[in-house]
Amino acid sequence: MDAFVNDSSKTELPIKNLKTLLLKHEDNLENNTQHLDQVLAALDPRTQSMAYLIVLKVKCGDQRKNVQNFINQVSHFLSSFNGEQIRVIPQYFSQVSKHYVEQLYNTRVPSRGVLPLKRAVCVFPEKTNTLTPQHADFLQLCILSKCYHQALPIISESTTNLNPEQTNINVKDVLSYFYYAGIIFTALKKYKQALEAFRQAWTAPATALSAIAIEAYKKYYLVYLMVNGTIPGFPKYTPTVVQRTIKNHCKSYVEYGQTFTGGNVQEIHNKASAHAENFQKDKNLGLVKLSIRSIHRRNIKKLTQTFMTLSLKDIAEHVKLSPADAETTILKMIEDGEIFATINQKDGMVSFNENPETYSGNKILNELDTQIHNIVTLESKLTSINEQFATSPAFLKKILTNEKRSVSQYDNGMEDMIA
Amino acid sequence: MVTAAYPEIQKYLEANDFKNILSWCTENELRLQQDKFVKYYNVFLINYLIANDITNARFLWNRIPSEIKGADPHLKTIWALAKYISQLNYAHIYKHLAINFGPELAPFINELKVSFQRRVFDLISNSYSNISIKDASLYLGISPEEVVRFTQTNGWEKDPSSDSVKPVPVKPVEQVGNGTKKIHSLTDYIKHVRIEEF
Numbered sequence: 207m208d209a210f211v212n213d214s215s216k217t218e219l220p221i222k223n224l225k226t227l228l229l230k231h232e233d234n235l236e237n238n239t240q241h242l243d244q245v246l247a248a249l250d251p252r253t254q255s256m257a258y259l260i261v262l263k264v265k266c267g268d269q270r271k272n273v274q275n276f277i278n279q280v281s282h283f284l285s286s287f288n289g290e291q292i293r294v295i296p297q298y299f300s301q302v303s304k305h306y307v308e309q310l311y312n313t314r315v316p317s318r319g320v321l322p323l324k325r326a327v328c329v330f331p332e333k334t335n336t337l338t339p340q341h342a343d344f345l346q347l348c349i350l351s352k353c354y355h356q357a358l359p360i361i362s363e364s365t366t367n368l369n370p371e372q373t374n375i376n377v378k379d380v381l382s383y384f385y386y387a388g389i390i391f392t393a394l395k396k397y398k399q400a401l402e403a404f405r406q407a408w409t410a411p412a413t414a415l416s417a418i419a420i421e422a423y424k425k426y427y428l429v430y431l432m433v434n435g436t437i438p439g440f441p442k443y444t445p446t447v448v449q450r451t452i453k454n455h456c457k458s459y460v461e462y463g464q465t466f467t468g469g470n471v472q473e474i475h476n477k478a479s480a481h482a483e484n485f486q487k488d489k490n491l492g493l494v495k496l497s498i499r500s501i502h503r504r505n506i507k508k509l510t511q512t513f514m515t516l517s518l519k520d521i522a523e524h525v526k527l528s529p530a531d532a533e534t535t536i537l538k539m540i541e542d543g544e545i546f547a548t549i550n551q552k553d554g555m556v557s558f559n560e561n562p563e564t565y566s567g568n569k570i571l572n573e574l575d576t577q578i579h580n581i582v583t584l585e586s587k588l589t590s591i592n593e594q595f596a597t598s599p600a601f602l603k604k605i606l607t608n609e610k611r612s613v614s615q616y617d618n619g620m621e622d623m624i625a
Numbered sequence: 626m627v628t629a630a631y632p633e634i635q636k637y638l639e640a641n642d643f644k645n646i647l648s649w650c651t652e653n654e655l656r657l658q659q660d661k662f663v664k665y666y667n668v669f670l671i672n673y674l675i676a677n678d679i680t681n682a683r684f685l686w687n688r689i690p691s692e693i694k695g696a697d698p699h700l701k702t703i704w705a706l707a708k709y710i711s712q713l714n715y716a717h718i719y720k721h722l723a724i725n726f727g728p729e730l731a732p733f734i735n736e737l738k739v740s741f742q743r744r745v746f747d748l749i750s751n752s753y754s755n756i757s758i759k760d761a762s763l764y765l766g767i768s769p770e771e772v773v774r775f776t777q778t779n780g781w782e783k784d785p786s787s788d789s790v791k792p793v794p795v796k797p798v799e800q801v802g803n804g805t806k807k808i809h810s811l812t813d814y815i816k817h818v819r820i821e822e823f
Contacts, residue, residue: 317688323653352688355651355681395680534713540752552755552787567799575810582817 207241210234211248215259217291221256228257235261239268243275251283255291258283263298266305272307277318280306284322287327296374299330300339307343310350317351320344327360333364336367339379354393361403364580366587381407381418388425392493399432401426405441408452412445419448420455423623424488427459434496435504453520458484466497470599471476471526474498502535503544504525510545518554630729631668644679644734647672670703671733675740679711699726719766742766750779752790757789763815 210231235242242265251258262280265271270328280302292299297444303326310319323344331338341360348357372416384406391400420468430438438498440449453460458481465477478485478494484500485491505525509516522532546559595601629635637645650669654662666689673682686704691817694700702724709717722738745764749756761776762769762775771781782791 229759271717317655329667340816352684353655354684356655393680393684536750537752538713541748547752548754549752550755551753551757552784557754568801569799578814579810582814585817 207234207238207245210257211245214249214254221249221291221294222257224231228260232260232264234262239264239271242268242271244341246279252286252288255283255287256295258287259292259295259298259302262302273313277306277309277313277315281318281322287326287329289332289441292330293332293372296339296372300374300379303340303343307346310347316347317353318354319347320351320353323347324356324360331367331369331373333367335363335365336369336373337380337383338373339363339375342379342382342386345383345390349386349389349393354390357387357390358394362399364584366584374606377410378416378418380612381410381416381422384410385418388422392425392429395430397464400429401433404429408448409444412447415447415451415455420452421488423448423452424456424459425493426488427456427463428490428493428497431463431466432493435467435500437467462494463498469501471498471501474501482604503539506532506539507535507545510547513558515555515557518549518556521556522602530613532561631665632669634665635724638732641736642820643672643675643733647676659690666693667697667703668697670700670707671730671737671780672802674703674710675737676734677740677744679707682707683711693723699730702726714764715763723767738766747795750795753792755784755787755789756786759788761790 210228213224213227213231215491218228219227235245238379242261244488245261245428246258249258262276264281265276265279284303286308303323306319306324307316323340326340327338327344329341344360345357348354351375368380370376384403388400388403388407391397391403404422404426408419410419412419424453427438430436462474462481465473468474475498478498482491482494485494502525509521518533519530521536522529523534525532527535533549536545536547536549540547546561547556548559549556631638634646634649637643644666650672651667652744653665654669666685670682670685673679673685686707689700694814698802703726706718707719709721718719718741719738722734722741726734749761749764754804758769758772762772765772765775776790776792777783782792784791
């Protein structure tokens with residue numbers, strides 16, 4: 207044990223050598239779990255991050271450990287570790303982080319892990335915008351502790367890097383990340399981004415259907431109904447297996463969607479309560495209710511496309527609301543920028559206006575500037591990926607063999623014809 | 626002036642900087658020990674309302690441990706207020722705003738009332754071409770006489786025939802851009818495009 211502590215401070219060694227040196231002690235640590243807390247107390251997580259992490263990983267396997275202590279130790283570690291030392295043993299890091307989330311969940315204090323893991327997602331990856339397995343862990347804690355706002359800055363950044371060798375990230379981590387991100391965007395009523403995140407989860411390349419994809423699709427389906435009022439289709443890049451089979455797993459949703467587009471409020475209510483048990487089981491009943499509530503707003507919006515002015519009474523009749531409720535709804539819609547209208551209480555009329563935005567102000571210019579900036583960054587990223595491919599021996603070899611094959615096939619064809 | 630009931634945010638409060646109070650609360654809710662943050666929950670909740678962020682106010686309410694909700698009588702009242710704001714139940718909103726929350730919370734409640742009234746006033750100005758004095762008085766939480774006096778200073782005309790007023794739309798204040806920054810990003814883009822070409 208003392209030897210391990212001694213070795214752990216040899217940070218002057220090249221990082222790979224330090225790793226080999228420290229991992230030699232792992233068996234010894236596993237056989238002496240009762241002394242692990244003492245070892246941790248002797249280590250400084252800032253300067254001896256690698257050793258600290260190895261001990262924590264060994265502790266994950268110890269069934270008899272004090273859970274409170276473990277949580278404190280990991281929190282302390284996550285709030286101060288040195289990213290450089292951790293990057294050489296990513297599989298240890300993700301194992302500890304997963305176990306940590308599990309223990310926080312079991313002891314019902316998920317909020318305690320939010321800030322430590324938030325630091326972990328920011329410090330661990332070498333490059334920014336890299337997705338790590340800890341991203342999904344972090345989002346899960348945010349959802350469990352209802353700290354959605356803590357996750358928003360992280361999920362609003364577009365992630366453009368995946369580096370499996372360096373972060374030990376796997377498919378499940380990626381899918382969970384997008385699924386959780388979708389849930390958080392939905393909770394914060396950022397539906398456009400929510401749809402995008404859910405779609406990433408169920409359109410990810412796949413040869414078999416995953417449970418995460420199915421759950422993501424269910425939520426996607428309901429949010430899509432609520433936002434657009436129509437049934438979503440499959441984008442071209444959707445894997446065939448998903449296109450063929452996913453709807454079999456979401457029968458209640460598809461039925462509900464068909465009724466929904468029919469537009470008959472009573473029937474929609476009936477369908478929703480008929481499948482309420484299924485929706486409840488999937489924890490989607492809230493979304494179903496929201497989708498029903500969106501009907502009035504969408505119907506009012508439709509009216510603005512047909513009429514220039516309409517009396518409040520007529521509007522109320524069209525959308526089946528009382529005149530007072532219709533007025534409140536319209537007022538809310540104006541505030542949210544969904545419609546442009548003015549109400550005249552004296553005549554009881556509502557006039558629908560054109561969008562007053564002239565697209566000439568400073569706000570639009572700034573918006574345009576941000577968009578161009580994003581595209582330029584993305585373009586540079588694409589160019590660098592392209593270069594990586596163009597210089598990759600494996601890729602070039604594949605191209606070459608493919609070319610040879612197609613040429614020889616062509617030759618054979620010619621010979622056949624001549625013969 | 627009350628002697629600092631909330632020492633950590635006193636300097637923001639003196640500057641009427643409610644935006645920073647909200648970010649302080651967001652920052653420290655998880656960082657501070659719970660017993661140190663406990664008295665800030667009500668400030669946090671009101672400031673979400675001042676920022677007109679009902680969604681986050683609701684999640685905050687769900688996060689607050691139930692024993693704290695029970696111990697602080699004001700928290701429940703503020704949450705009731707939040708619900709009325711989300712339903713736009715004007716009569717109840719103003720009734721709740723008039724409750725005595727004690728000197729410590731008074732500056733926040735006062736700001737909430739002012740900002741809510743301002744928001745509603747802007748909304749009415751842009752959404753109505755004609756509104757009855759009765760409704761305007763309900764929306765703004767002031768007496769009909771005050772409505773007439775207040776709206777006239779803002780250029781609204783009174784329509785004596787129908788006991789109503791004619792709102793004048795307010796235009797949002799245009800932000801002035803930073804020219805140097807714009808030129809800077811423009812050169813960046815041109816540089817990018819030129820690199821592509823060669």
